[in-house]
Amino acid sequence: MQAIVEAAKAEQWPLQIAAVISNRADAAGLEYAAGQGIPTAVVASKEFPTRAAFDAALGGKIDEFAPDLLVLAGFMRILTAGFVGHYEGRMLNIHPSLLPSFVGLATHQQALDAGVKIHGVTVHFVTAELDHGPIVAQAAVPVLPDDTEHSLSQRVLEQEHIIYPWAVRKFAEGKIRLIGNRVQISE
Ligand code: NHR
Numbered sequence: 267m268q269a270i271v272e273a274a275k276a277e278q279w280p281l282q283i284a285a286v287i288s289n290r291a292d293a294a295g296l297e298y299a300a301g302q303g304i305p306t307a308v309v310a311s312k313e314f315p316t317r318a319a320f321d322a323a324l325g326g327k328i329d330e331f332a333p334d335l336l337v338l339a340g341f342m343r344i345l346t347a348g349f350v351g352h353y354e355g356r357m358l359n360i361h362p363s364l365l366p367s368f369v370g371l372a373t374h375q376q377a378l379d380a381g382v383k384i385h386g387v388t389v390h391f392v393t394a395e396l397d398h399g400p401i402v403a404q405a406a407v408p409v410l411p412d413d414t415e416h417s418l419s420q421r422v423l424e425q426e427h428i429i430y431p432w433a434v435r436k437f438a439e440g441k442i443r444l445i446g447n448r449v450q451i452s453e
Contacts, residue, residue, distance in 0.1 A: 279438055290311070322349075336357040362422050
């Protein structure tokens with residue numbers, strides 16, 4: 267999230283960051299965003315009895331800001347199909363693996379356990395099926411012999427900070443087209 271906000275400022279993107287919203291009051295990104303003059307909000311997931319109730323409250327809060335694009339950045343709650351449908355074609359996520367490999371959590375450990383020589387990161391549209399939406403951008407990194415989960419995750423994170431801002435900018439510029447399951451991006 268911070269990398270996106272910094273790139274938007276430095277490169278003077280044609281957009282406004284409408285708000286930064288978290289399901290946890292202690293998320294570090296809230297303080298950063300507030301310091302940048304960005305509106306913030308918390309919808310505390312632990313205060314809701316069901317996923318559907320949380321998603322309804324979250325959606326209500328997001329819609330107050332009427333965003334054109336919703337960007338998941340470190341958001342760790344699986345979203346219901348109803349929520350996802352409401353933002354179809356206008357919600358992005360970044361997932362730390364080369365999808366469709368290694369969905370879910372602990373992706374760097376999954377890559378080490380599988381013994382792959384190349385790992386990476388994927389920006390994708392969010393659909394109801396976890397980590398399966400249309401792929402917008404990917405970046406690959408080598409897996410080195412002495413890698414640990416930490417060293418590998420740091421190498422991937424460097425790429426995350428490049429491709430996520432790039433993808434958001436392309437969306438804001440109207441240069442991303444969804445054709446079925448495929449994403450077309452123009453220069
Ligand atoms: N929701 C839908 N419907 N589809 C996707 O593709 C989603 C999504 C919600 C979040 C981000 C994803 C990631 O890239 C994401 C993609 C959390 C979990 C998870 O298991 C899985 C994938 C992602 C984020 N969450 C647990 C849950 O029960 C909680 C885990 C925790 O709190 O640590 O929600 O990583």
